Amino acid sequence: MTEIEGIKKAILDGESIKARELTESALEKGASAMDVLKSALLVAMTEVGEKYQSREFALPEVLLASEAFYSSMELIEPLLKSDSGGGTVVIGTVKWDMHDIGKNLVKAMLTANGFYCYDLGKDVDPEDFARKAKEVNADLVASSTLMTTTMRFQMEIEEALRRYGIRENVKTLVGGAPVSKEWADKIGADGYGKDAIDAVKVAFDLLNEERENER
Amino acid sequence: MNGKERVEAAIKFESVDRTPLGYVTWGVGAKEANVTYPQYCKSSKNFADGMIKFARKYEVDLITPGTDVWFVPEGWGVKVRYVEDVEAYPMLEEVAVKEPEDYEKLEVLDPRRDGRMPVVLDGVGMVTEELRDVAVFPGLFSPLTVATHVRGMQDAMKDVILNPDLLRKGLETATETLKELAVEMIKEGADGIFMAVTRGSAELVTEQQYLDFGREYDLELIKEIKEAGGKVILHVCGYEPFLDIFSEYPAEIINYWDKSGSPGSELSYVKKKYGDKVCLATGLDQTRTLLFGTPADVEKEAKEAIEKGGNGFILCSGCEVSPATPEENLRMVTKVVKSYRG
Numbered sequence: 001m002t003e004i005e006g007i008k009k010a011i012l013d014g015e016s017i018k019a020r021e022l023t024e025s026a027l028e029k030g031a032s033a034m035d036v037l038k039s040a041l042l043v044a045m046t047e048v049g050e051k052y053q054s055r056e057f058a059l060p061e062v063l064l065a066s067e068a069f070y071s072s073m074e075l076i077e078p079l080l081k082s083d084s085g086g087g088t089v090v091i092g093t094v095k096w097d098m099h100d101i102g103k104n105l106v107k108a109m110l111t112a113n114g115f116y117c118y119d120l121g122k123d124v125d126p127e128d129f130a131r132k133a134k135e136v137n138a139d140l141v142a143s144s145t146l147m148t149t150t151m152r153f154q155m156e157i158e159e160a161l162r163r164y165g166i167r168e169n170v171k172t173l174v175g176g177a178p179v180s181k182e183w184a185d186k187i188g189a190d191g192y193g194k195d196a197i198d199a200v201k202v203a204f205d206l207l208n209e210e211r212e213n214e215r
Numbered sequence: 216m217n218g219k220e221r222v223e224a225a226i227k228f229e230s231v232d233r234t235p236l237g238y239v240t241w242g243v244g245a246k247e248a249n250v251t252y253p254q255y256c257k258s259s260k261n262f263a264d265g266m267i268k269f270a271r272k273y274e275v276d277l278i279t280p281g282t283d284v285w286f287v288p289e290g291w292g293v294k295v296r297y298v299e300d301v302e303a304y305p306m307l308e309e310v311a312v313k314e315p316e317d318y319e320k321l322e323v324l325d326p327r328r329d330g331r332m333p334v335v336l337d338g339v340g341m342v343t344e345e346l347r348d349v350a351v352f353p354g355l356f357s358p359l360t361v362a363t364h365v366r367g368m369q370d371a372m373k374d375v376i377l378n379p380d381l382l383r384k385g386l387e388t389a390t391e392t393l394k395e396l397a398v399e400m401i402k403e404g405a406d407g408i409f410m411a412v413t414r415g416s417a418e419l420v421t422e423q424q425y426l427d428f429g430r431e432y433d434l435e436l437i438k439e440i441k442e443a444g445g446k447v448i449l450h451v452c453g454y455e456p457f458l459d460i461f462s463e464y465p466a467e468i469i470n471y472w473d474k475s476g477s478p479g480s481e482l483s484y485v486k487k488k489y490g491d492k493v494c495l496a497t498g499l500d501q502t503r504t505l506l507f508g509t510p511a512d513v514e515k516e517a518k519e520a521i522e523k524g525g526n527g528f529i530l531c532s533g534c535e536v537s538p539a540t541p542e543e544n545l546r547m548v549t550k551v552v553k554s555y556r557g
Contacts, residue, residue: 014376055455058421060375067373096298098306101369123306148502148537149242149302177453178502186507 003029004040007072011044012051014064016071023072033079036072037114045069045112049197059101066108073111086115087139087207090132092124094153099146102176105196106142113200115140126153130160133170139207142199145176154179155187171206175199217348218276219406226446226467226494228527236552237277237496237531239409239450239470241354243269244280245301246538252304253297256282259334263341270349273545274553277496277529279409279448280342281354282335287392288364290330291321302538312366315378318385321365326396336399343404352409352448353400358389358432359414359425365389375424382428390432394439407446407467410436415461416453425457437465448496452534456480462489469493472533473520474500482523496531498524499548505532505540510547517551525557 001009003026010019026036048065051057057065091107093100100122107117118136120128124143133141141161143154154174161167174184175193184192191206193199216224221235244265245255255261266280283305285295294309312318326332339353356364362385363371374382397408412433415425437447449466451458455477461469469489473482482498489495498520499505504512520530530552536545 055417055421058417058424059372059419060424063369063373064376096300096303096306099368101372104369147304148506148535149304149539152539180503182503183507 003031004036007036007040008044008047011041011065011068011072012047014061014068016064016068019068020071020075023075027075027079033076036076037080037112041069041072041076042112042114045109049109053195053197062105063101066105069108069112086110086113087203088136089115089117089140089142089203090120090129090136090138091117091142092120092129092144093122094143094145094150094157095123095125096153097145097147097150098122099176100144102146102196103142103144106144106175106193106199109196109200110142110203113204115203126156126160129157130164130166133161134164134166138170139210140171140173140203142173142175142193142203144174145179148178151176151178151183154183154189158188171210173199173203173206219348219350221276222350222406222529225527225529228494230526233556234521234524234552235276235350235529236274236548237279237350237529238269238273238275239354239501239532239535240266240269240278241281241283241535242302242304242538243536243540244282247272251299251301252283253299256286256305257331257334259337259341262334262338263345266338266342267345270346273549275349277350277352277531278342278346279352279354279450280339281409282331282338284356284364286331286335287324287355287361287396288330290324290332290392291365293365307364307367310365310367310370312370312385315374315381318366318378318381318388321385321388323388323391323395326392326399332396332399336396336403339400339405340403350406351404352407352446353405354409354411354450355393355396355400357410357412357414357429358386358393358436359429360411361389361393362386363414372419375420375428379428386428386432390435393436397436397440397445398443401440401443401445405445407448408440409448409450409470410440410466411450411452412461413450413452415451415457417455417457418453422457422460425460430460433464441465450534458485458489462492467494468496468529470496470531470533472500473497474503474533482520486523486525486528490527494527494529495524496529497533498528498530499532501532501534501536501540505544505548506537508544510543513544513547514551517548518555518557521551521555521557
């Protein structure tokens, strides 16, 4: 088994130490960071997503796979360009909400797909989303919430982006258990991601649409 | 018939003068009591005041008094941050089980002494004293859910694979604590327990993982509730709940989110498949319809649910009703149940 295949398997098996060791070995033997990302990490995380959607995997397996993914990603990230072709994302869980598993999974899938994510963590003020988006010239602001009482902060992110004068330059993506397409439309968000896989697809669609418009 | 009688009749699949109405009531209490969330969840009086006002205002037949998810875990040392706002739920700051071995250090709590359980118990007593005509099912969370609150969701989920034996130690302690809490709630006059199983869905664990880490402890808790003379509403949260598993539990009522859009969740289908075994409490989408819909949307949804529900049915929100829910929407639900027979 090659290192690349080994990294894939280690991620699927949720084995962080093995994933890291094999990534070190692959890089030492001359594999490029982009090779590792595209041929191992992206392929593995796509399969993790498929297994989750088919219910072969659930959260325990997905979390361990994500951890293994990050143990490899930590090594290759400094070697990649800041934006590996996807785009720059500011991501976080909204104010007064500490539920960050969904956000972390979206971040992992976006990262595997070449997006560069600035993760603001959880309980993030709307203002902080806007400030960071302006600072890093983000393409996308992604926010998550698990509670109906904190959904309104996704609306406040829209307002904060307008106050910072960057709403026209950035796409917004919302997600979380009580969130829906209707909610996204109501608050003027550009997209809604049902789960981590869907979020990546929507992110690509939004940014491709933006790039088409710029041509 | 009063509310308690209606709910009792629905449990027995007997006819009722009108469809019983219930809500999953937690955070709405702070708004009704006109206090901030910390003032609500740290004061028995405010907690009871909020629940009683909500129940009377909307003429409900069933309520599930609760403050928040931390009133038990705080007893084990979980640290929570409070913000003085009516809608700011307490937020987890620090878990109690930092390392898997810490599960073994947890001790069975005394519900009359530890965490905010005394506040909740006293509040439940005030609610049952005042709402004698309403079915009162105070809420607690299932052992697996509590384990995730004490350990942190992410680490507890990983423990399912990495540290199953230690996780089981934690589940045993949580179960013993919850058994004692449930018995005390029933002593305070509760008709039964609203047992929130919020980790029993395919979006979180596999069916086998739930059988391994959820069911055994749930059943032990339910047995204790029954022995204490209480009934059980099983609140099955989330997308793709394991209704095949939960319909076999000896619970009187299953409350689930029929509008989640997940396969096999639609009310008519569930009613046909499990509705002769257990009374269902659902029909109102707490987010799309109650929170964001118009009174006309609410009226349509409530009427459809009543038509599908028949006997053995309680019109209820599929999950917690948000404190931000417009009053006119809740008033419309009351109007429908009082006037519409299906």
